[in-house]
Amino acid sequence: MISLPQQCLYDLLRIALQLPRKERYRERLEALSPTQWQSLFRLSHEHLLSALVYDALTQLGDAVELPEEGSIQLMLDADRISRKARQVYRMSEKLNSDLLNNGFHHQILKGSTVASMYPKAELRAAGDIDLYIPSYEQTRLRPFLAKHYGEEKMAPDGSYHFRADEIEIDLHTRFYDLSLNPALLPEIGTPEAQILMLSSHILKHALGAGVGLRQLCDLAMANRQLSSRYNAARLEAYYRSTGTYRWNRMLHSLIRERLGEQSGVSATLEPARFASLERIVFEGGNFGHYAPSRKAQLRKSPAVRKADTLFRHIRRFPFALYYAPREYSAYLWQLFKGNISR
Amino acid sequence: MTSNRYHIVPECVLRQLGDKYLLLVYPSDEDDSYALQINESFAFLLEKILNQPSFTEEEVSSLLTSQYDLSEEEARAESEKTLALWLNNGLIQLL
Numbered sequence: 001m002i003s004l005p006q007q008c009l010y011d012l013l014r015i016a017l018q019l020p021r022k023e024r025y026r027e028r029l030e031a032l033s034p035t036q037w038q039s040l041f042r043l044s045h046e047h048l049l050s051a052l053v054y055d056a057l058t059q060l061g062d063a064v065e066l067p068e069e070g071s072i073q074l075m076l077d078a079d080r081i082s083r084k085a086r087q088v089y090r091m092s093e094k095l096n097s098d099l100l101n102n103g104f105h106h107q108i109l110k111g112s113t114v115a116s117m118y119p120k121a122e123l124r125a126a127g128d129i130d131l132y133i134p135s136y137e138q139t140r141l142r143p144f145l146a147k148h149y150g151e152e153k154m155a156p157d158g159s160y161h162f163r164a165d166e167i168e169i170d171l172h173t174r175f176y177d178l179s180l181n182p183a184l185l186p187e188i189g190t191p192e193a194q195i196l197m198l199s200s201h202i203l204k205h206a207l208g209a210g211v212g213l214r215q216l217c218d219l220a221m222a223n224r225q226l227s228s229r230y231n232a233a234r235l236e237a238y239y240r241s242t243g244t245y246r247w248n249r250m251l252h253s254l255i256r257e258r259l260g261e262q263s264g265v266s267a268t269l270e271p272a273r274f275a276s277l278e279r280i281v282f283e284g285g286n287f288g289h290y291a292p293s294r295k296a297q298l299r300k301s302p303a304v305r306k307a308d309t310l311f312r313h314i315r316r317f318p319f320a321l322y323y324a325p326r327e328y329s330a331y332l333w334q335l336f337k338g339n340i341s342r
Numbered sequence: 343m344t345s346n347r348y349h350i351v352p353e354c355v356l357r358q359l360g361d362k363y364l365l366l367v368y369p370s371d372e373d374d375s376y377a378l379q380i381n382e383s384f385a386f387l388l389e390k391i392l393n394q395p396s397f398t399e400e401e402v403s404s405l406l407t408s409q410y411d412l413s414e415e416e417a418r419a420e421s422e423k424t425l426a427l428w429l430n431n432g433l434i435q436l437l
Contacts, residue, residue, distance in 0.1 A: 064360075066359060066362075071360060072364055072377075072379060074359065075359055076377055079355055083368075
């Protein structure tokens with residue numbers, strides 16, 4: 001059972017994302033008390049959804065009476081998100097075209113690509129640019145990025161990052177957050193690959209510190225856009241072969257029921273209960289950063305943060321064992337290696 | 343009578359939610375950005391002139407008379423006051 005502010009947040013997301021509106025949404029919004037409006041605004045902030053919520057409220061116009069408190073902060077949040085998003089997506093486009101012109105076989109991952117599938121890209125909060133490059137091209141790409149996109153830095157996990165105009169570019173040599181041999185997964189660049197990549201990314205975070213609604217909106221938007229170009233049965237087969245079928249049934253059920261997105265596999269997969277995933281989503285907002293206990297740990301040293309991340313993975317044991325045991329063991333092993341290697 | 347022409351100096355964004363209006367001002371140095379909660383008439387004026395390359399006090403005055411029940415004299419006094427305020431706050435500049 002979810003709270004009225006949570007229900008209303010879903011209602012507003014459906015409006016902003018142009019997904020089918022759920023009946024009686026106006027009545028629910030009208031029933032919100034000033035305190036519940038504050039909760040809704042806080043949720044929007046914690047899930048980086050303020051720009052979408054603001055957009056939905058402007059679409060509703062005078063139909064909804066807003067409280068005195070919180071509206072100004074929402075407008076500030078929305079503007080901050082849209083400004084940053086425009087900046088990131090501009091750079092992402094430039095990066096994409098520079099790399100294409102120089103013959104790289106790259107992919108811009110996650111947000112920067114999915115944003116273009118939103119009704120308005122600037123409503124989707126953006127942070128870094130995630131860039132995938134096949135490992136055989138990494139040696140050629142790194143000096144190129146260092147020359148044109150700022151100084152190279154190596155993260156403790158061995159990955160490379162570049163920073164230009166306050167925007168970080170993270171280099172990845174793995175496309176999927178899955179442990180299976182990539183040769184057994186959909187070919188990179190196909191619609192199936194895009195959906196599987198997003199779903200496995202959500203899984204990775206859900207099995208750790210947490211995942212927010214923004215990532216679920218990403219999957220909903222990508223699925224709506226790509227469903228006519230992929231084969232739902234084939235994608236379902238990939239869900240089975242990667243051992244994430246149960247996970248994906250739950251994930252798509254949540255998207256279908258709460259956001260109203262019901263195309264492609266969201267329509268064909270058998271419905272499943274999703275309360276346990278929804279609890280994870282609401283316990284800590286964007287990537288779990290707003291869970292009170294996590295917030296305190298994030299301010300501490302890298303060693304404490306790593307230990308906290310490991311602890312959060314261990315806490316997911318029963319959930320993970322049921323929904324994605326193979327991936328869970330792989331993530332735990334990676335974390336364990338990361339913790340003992342330094 | 344010669345009329346001064348003005349233009350808006352920094353990047354401004356006008357946001358509205360219900361009956362609340364917010365003007366977000368972004369000078370060239372983003373660190374100096376600020377937000378002002380403004381009233382409906384201020385928002386109306388800004389909305390009309392934000393996308394114009396320049397404007398005069400008379401244009402502001404006639405915008406006010408077209409929207410509100412003001413005499414020409416009252417509108418002129420109001421626009422004079424508003425433009426002086428914007429000028430002092432670095433929002434507009436004389437061309």
